[in-house]
Structures are given as structure tokens and as C-alpha cells.
Amino acid sequence: MTRPSNEAEYLARMVPPSVRGVDRRTLLRGALGVGALLGAGGLAACSSGSTSSSGVPTGAVSGTVTVGSNQSDAVPKAAVQAYMDAFAKANPGTSVKINTVDHNSFQENINNYLQGSPDDVFTWFAGYRMQFFAQKGLAGDISDVWKNITGMSDALKKASTGADGKQYFVPMTNYPWAVFYRKSVFKDKGYQVPKTLDELNALGAQMKKDGLDPIAFGDKDGWPAMGTFDQINLRVNGYEFHVSLMAGKEDWTDPKVKKVFDTWAGILPLHQADSLGRTWQEAAQSLQQKKSGMYVLGSFLAQQFTKGAEQDDLDFFGFPEIDSTIGTDAVEAPIDGYMMSARPKNEGAAKKLLQYISQPEAQLLALKADPSVIATNDQADTSGYTALQKKSAEFVKSAKSITQFMDRDTRPDFASTVMIPAIQSFIKNPKDIDGLCTSIQAQKKSIFGS
Structure with missing residues (x-):
């Protein structure tokens, strides 16, 4: 089954009749079990890629890796497409299936989404909200990905770490x-x-x-x-x-x-x-x-x-x-990035993608499409930053305390x-x-x- 191009048709097909017409706050309370609302990952997750849990694959990966994205506005959506295309090009045997859902709907239904059929990788936020789903066992441990990450500050790693000391999040951009x-x-x-x-x-x-x-x-x-x-x-x-x-x-x-x-x-x-x-x-x-x-x-x-x-x-x-x-x-200064679902269908490709997202080249592709944010990797070339980006970077860097x-x-x-x-x-x-x-x-x- 493929996702219809028409959003309304998709929701009508995926949401049970008893749920249709209920306001979004009622949905958020989780009383109606609408895991299918954002379970698009189950639609395109057929994959022949590696599922090794021993670490990040060192060679090219293969199969389909699915990505759940809340970047529904035109500019950030184009940014996501740019670096996902670059990842697929660098891994010829891999295709990236992006399932984009309206930003507010994604956030308000994230709990049901993760308990249903989530994508291999999904957009989310650092800090408390990351820790919340890690503690519920709804996010995958990516500590092995972090072993290969350079250019990230200790503060960013802390913001990506769960209460158990393991990492569950990869920062990509932030903004003040x-x-x-x-x-x-x-x-x-x-x-x-x-x-x-x-x-x-x-x-x-x-x-x-x-x-x-x-x-x-x-x-x-x-x-x-x-x-x-x-x-x-x-x-x-x-x-x-x-x-x-x-x-x-x-x-x-x-x-x-x-x-x-x-x-x-x-x-x-x-x-x-x-x-x-x-x-x-x-x-x-x-x-x-x-x-x-x-x-x-x-x-x-x-x-x-x-x-x-x-x-x-x-x-x-x-x-x-x-x-x-x-x-x-x-x-x-909220930190945006990606997490891995607890049971990804293509774990090898998911971890390879997360490692790529942490790197300067991927983040610069995001910034090229969306100059309103700044890179989290301090090795990223800032010479192309706009005046607003440069001021944003200095503003965040000079802060004594940062909230999300x-x-x-x-x-x-x-x-x-x-x-x-x-x-x-x-x-x-x-x-x-x-x-x-x-x-x-x-x-x-x-x-x-x-």
C-alpha cells in the first residue's frame, strides 16, 4: 500500500472511522489508539538492509531506510530532501523514503506513532522530550553512533543523552x-x-x-x-x-x-x-x-x-x-535532530544515516536550503553564513544557560x-x-x- 498524494485521503484511509472528526487534543490524550495516524513508516519499510546491532556499518549500506519527518513547511522540507538525497547518492544500494507529516500533527501524535509502526529514523528534539521516549523504551540506543561522531560539544552530547547515560539523539541544527x-x-x-x-x-x-x-x-x-x-x-x-x-x-x-x-x-x-x-x-x-x-x-x-x-x-x-x-x-535555543525507533526495520542503514546527519557536509546542505538555522557540528564551515546566522551562532555561544x-x-x-x-x-x-x-x-x- 502506498501513501496517497492527497493528505486528506491518506488520513481518511489510515484513521479508523470512530476516530475521524475528533479534535486533535482528544487524539493527543491517547484514549483512542490512533497509532496508524503517523504510522507511515509501515507503508514503505520493506528493506533488505543490514540489521546488525553491533555498531555502525563501515561500508555502504543497502535497502530502504524510512524517515518520519515533521518538517512540513516548504523551506525545511526542501532541506531534508537535499541531505537525504546526498546520503542515498553516497550509498547507491540505499533508498530513503521520507514520510512527511504536518508539524503539529506529528508532535501531537508522537506517542501513538512510536507505539505503532514508526519509521526507522524520525525527526525530534533534544533534552527532556528525547529522554521521555527513551525511558519508555520507544527509542533506539545509538551510543555506538556517537563513538564515531566528532565536532559536537559536550553540551550537545549531554542534550542527546538519556537518564540511563546512553545516547538516543543526533543534533543537526539549532536556532535562537x-x-x-x-x-x-x-x-x-x-x-x-x-x-x-x-x-x-x-x-x-x-x-x-x-x-x-x-x-x-x-x-x-x-x-x-x-x-x-x-x-x-x-x-x-x-x-x-x-x-x-x-x-x-x-x-x-x-x-x-x-x-x-x-x-x-x-x-x-x-x-x-x-x-x-x-x-x-x-x-x-x-x-x-x-x-x-x-x-x-x-x-x-x-x-x-x-x-x-x-x-x-x-x-x-x-x-x-x-x-x-x-x-x-x-x-x-532549541536543538533539532533525529532519533532511531526502538525496533528499526533497517538498523544498519538507520545508524549510517544518523552518523551522516551529524557530519558538517550534511548540516551545510540543510543550512543551504534553510538559512534560518545554524549547524551543531563546530567543524562546519561558517564562511557562508548569513549575517543573521553569524549573529545567531554568537548569541547561542555567549549564553550562560540554554533552554530548549x-x-x-x-x-x-x-x-x-x-x-x-x-x-x-x-x-x-x-x-x-x-x-x-x-x-x-x-x-x-x-x-x-x-
């Missing part, structure tokens, strides 16, 4: 979250980069007078606003409290958490209105069209800007200081079933912070057990 703006707009209007929250508020007020939405904002998909919470929490309470909160070790009714939401409520009027009906791409386009002055997002927003002069006009600054005793040395992102630093079920609706509820009604935090805490206790 910050406050992005167009240099030409700031120059024409005489705006100065704000260094404190007070300066941000003053700048926002001036932008409003100038007819701009101060901060572009789109949270239709649920996850983008998580980045704003993270930025404010890191500035209000610092790195240690933030990661502890994400790990379920703190009480969401703590005054420290309420201060985060209270601070956010204070600057919410600077944000583009009606954000719950707008995607991040649409919000990014308002920045691109010079209708908004700033945008708190990851550097991937550059995908919405035309290569050349328009992308060169894009710049960023770290989220401003809120508490001088906390400072601004914590940076959010809310939906990567905490349990996936907590992020998706609790925090997405909670934050969207806050955006609708930022006045009931006590009730919001009480609700989050009650749900957190049921998920984390404390």
Missing part, C-alpha cells in the same frame, strides 16, 4: 528564540533596541503612535506563545527555576509563576490582536510587510522572508531585562494537553491569573504525580 525586527524600520523610525522591560513598553507605545502593531503575535497552533512565557519566566525567575518548573518540581500557584503571567498581562496590549486566529507564519508576514515592529519567535521566521536583501534586513535582540539580579544570560522550549523541556502530555489551552485561555482573559495557575497546578499534579 529572541525578539526579531527589521533594521530598516528601526532606522527609518529612529527606534532604539530596548534593554529593559520599561524601554520595551516605551518603544511599544511609540510604535502604536506610528501605526504599527508593536509585537506580531499568532497562536492559532497553540505552541508559539509558549516561547513568550519562557522568555518572561527566564527573565523574572531565572534559569534554575524555569527548568525546575518545566520538570514538574515547582508549584504553579507559587507567586513567582503568577508574577510571570502578571508581567505578560502588562505587555499583552502591545501584541497583535486576535492572535488565536493567526498562525505564526501569518504573524511573521506582518513583520515582513512592515505592519508590525517586533516579533518574539525563533529565527525560523526568516523562512517567511525572501532570500537576499529582505532576509539581510532581519535582525534580533535578546528579550529585555526584567530583574537586574537575574539578567539576560539565559537563552532559548516549553514543549521540549517538559512532558509532552503536560505541554500539549495542559499548557496549550491554559496559555490560550490566558490570552483570552489575562485577568484571572489566580484561577489559571490553580487549574494548571491541579492538572500538573495529576500528570506528574506531585
Whole structure:
């Protein structure tokens, strides 16, 4: 059976009738067992390749290796295709079958996907979310792949390591979250980069007078606003409290958490209105069209800007200081890469592919197609980096502490079933912070057990 070219037809064929029409959060809770939703790996996994578990094959591999990808937007999708084609060319007996699924659907159904018929290799994230599936036995140990990896920092290896000390992830690219703006707009209007929250508020007020939405904002998909919470929490309470909160070790009714939401409520009027009906791409386009002055997002927003002069006009600054005793040395810089399923049908080719992904040449192919990200291998040639990439690399390198992102630093079920609706509820009604935090805490206790 081959996957139909029409996405709707594919989902209709793969999802049981009883599941169709159910909203995505219900699917995420896992009550309906929709492992087939993302089980495309089972459709194209017929392979004659090696399945040796003794290490990475030293010679060419053969057969089909399947890849589950959440890179559904045009630019990153093209990047994936570029380096997968290069791998196949270097291994003539091997073909790579890429099964691309909408980014949000992939993330929200990852648990069912991995328990069903996953691909040999799949896109995922470093840190807590990697560890979560490794502990559940749903990811393959690739410590032997890491024995052959060079050019990766100890921090990257740590971010790729499970609680058992084994490696389950290969980093490929990362990118910073910050406050992005167009240099030409700031120059024409005489705006100065704000260094404190007070300066941000003053700048926002001036932008409003100038007819701009101060901060572009789109949270239709649920996850983008998580980045704003993270930025404010890191500035209000610092790195240690933030990661502890994400790990379920703190009480969401703590005054420290309420201060985060209270601070956010204070600057919410600077944000583009009606954000719950707008995607991040649409919000990014308002920045691109010079209708908004700033945008708190990851550097991937550059995908919405035309290569050349328009992308060169894009710049960023770290989220401003809120508490001088906390400072601004914590940076959010998610690491994207690949994992191997627990029981790959072509383990030899899967491990060979993962080793290739770790190498500079593969990462540079990704960057060539998508200049909004930076390579994780420090041996990659950065001479071709755009100004934005160079600044991103320095920004991440200079950080004292690095976080991943809310939906990567905490349990996936907590992020998706609790925090997405909670934050969207806050955006609708930022006045009931006590009730919001009480609700989050009650749900957190049921998920984390404390």
C-alpha cells in the first residue's frame, strides 16, 4: 500500500472511522489508539538492509531506510530532501523514503506513532522530550553512533543523552528564540533596541503612535506563545527555576509563576490582536510587510522572508531585562535532530544515516536550503553564513544557560494537553491569573504525580 498524494485521503484511509472528526487534543490524550495516524513508516519499510546491532556499518549500506519527518513547511522540507538525497547518492544500494507529516500533527501524535509502526529514523528534539521516549523504551540506543561522531560539544552530547547515560539523539541544527525586527524600520523610525522591560513598553507605545502593531503575535497552533512565557519566566525567575518548573518540581500557584503571567498581562496590549486566529507564519508576514515592529519567535521566521536583501534586513535582540539580579544570560535555543525507533526495520542503514546527519557536509546542505538555522557540528564551515546566522551562532555561544522550549523541556502530555489551552485561555482573559495557575497546578499534579 502506498501513501496517497492527497493528505486528506491518506488520513481518511489510515484513521479508523470512530476516530475521524475528533479534535486533535482528544487524539493527543491517547484514549483512542490512533497509532496508524503517523504510522507511515509501515507503508514503505520493506528493506533488505543490514540489521546488525553491533555498531555502525563501515561500508555502504543497502535497502530502504524510512524517515518520519515533521518538517512540513516548504523551506525545511526542501532541506531534508537535499541531505537525504546526498546520503542515498553516497550509498547507491540505499533508498530513503521520507514520510512527511504536518508539524503539529506529528508532535501531537508522537506517542501513538512510536507505539505503532514508526519509521526507522524520525525527526525530534533534544533534552527532556528525547529522554521521555527513551525511558519508555520507544527509542533506539545509538551510543555506538556517537563513538564515531566528532565536532559536537559536550553540551550537545549531554542534550542527546538519556537518564540511563546512553545516547538516543543526533543534533543537526539549532536556532535562537529572541525578539526579531527589521533594521530598516528601526532606522527609518529612529527606534532604539530596548534593554529593559520599561524601554520595551516605551518603544511599544511609540510604535502604536506610528501605526504599527508593536509585537506580531499568532497562536492559532497553540505552541508559539509558549516561547513568550519562557522568555518572561527566564527573565523574572531565572534559569534554575524555569527548568525546575518545566520538570514538574515547582508549584504553579507559587507567586513567582503568577508574577510571570502578571508581567505578560502588562505587555499583552502591545501584541497583535486576535492572535488565536493567526498562525505564526501569518504573524511573521506582518513583520515582513512592515505592519508590525517586533516579533518574539525563533529565527525560523526568516523562512517567511525572501532570500537576499529582505532576509539581510532581519535582525534580533535578546528579550529585555526584567530583574537586574537575574539578567539576560539565559537563552532559548532549541536543538533539532533525529532519533532511531526502538525496533528499526533497517538498523544498519538507520545508524549510517544518523552518523551522516551529524557530519558538517550534511548540516551545510540543510543550512543551504534553510538559512534560518545554524549547524551543531563546530567543524562546519561558517564562511557562508548569513549575517543573521553569524549573529545567531554568537548569541547561542555567549549564553550562560540554554533552554530548549516549553514543549521540549517538559512532558509532552503536560505541554500539549495542559499548557496549550491554559496559555490560550490566558490570552483570552489575562485577568484571572489566580484561577489559571490553580487549574494548571491541579492538572500538573495529576500528570506528574506531585
